[in-house]
Amino acid sequence: MNELLNHADTALFLFINRTLSNPVSNVVMPFITDLNHHRIVLVAVVALVLWMLIRGGRAARLAAICLIVTIVLSDQISSAVIKSMVARMRPCHVLPDVHLLVGCGGGLSFPSSHAVNTTAAALVLAYFFPRGRWWFAGFAVIVGLSRIVVGVHYPADVLGGAAIGLIIASFVLWVSARLERWWMDRQRPAIPGTQ
Helix, strand or coil: CHHHHHHHHHHHHHHHHHHCCCHHHHHHHHHHHCHHHCHHHHHHHHHHHHHHHHCCCHHHHHHHHHHHHHHHHHHHHHHHHHHHHHCCCCHHHHCCCCCCCCCCCCCCCCCCHHHHHHHHHHHHHHHHCHHHHHHHHHHHHHHHHHHHHCCCCCHHHHHHHHHHHHHHHHHHHHHHHHHHHHHHHHHCCCCCCCC
């Protein structure tokens, strides 16, 4: 069964990576997949999070805190824990003639940390800003797809990463809601005769 799933995963990878390759995706997808390496993007994200923390309302501040906690947790769990446990090699290290559009990198394949982090962030943002949920989800899907198109991850790495990201973000949001409820209960004045 495991061999059958691996064969299907490899076949789907090759279809997306080689067969669907075109001049537009060859330019757009490397840019999207490396957004976290562009200094202007990093500065913009940091500035936005700082603005949310300092000038945003209560929901924006809570969203920023949850986002920071979620990204730290998701990145560490995927990169430092799960990847070393699974130890799956990237397709660009084991398959011949991969249509490689970026450096293959020395890291392991499962899960895609890009997929884990962007999906986790998308869920947190969608929770606090539901009007933008389709934009957040669409961005996470495109980033995940980019990892296959550029040749560094299998589809299962991306789908598994998205599932892990959803679990981590859901946990952070659950803990956040519990802490907020606890804090609100503490702030509520005691009713005389109930103690």
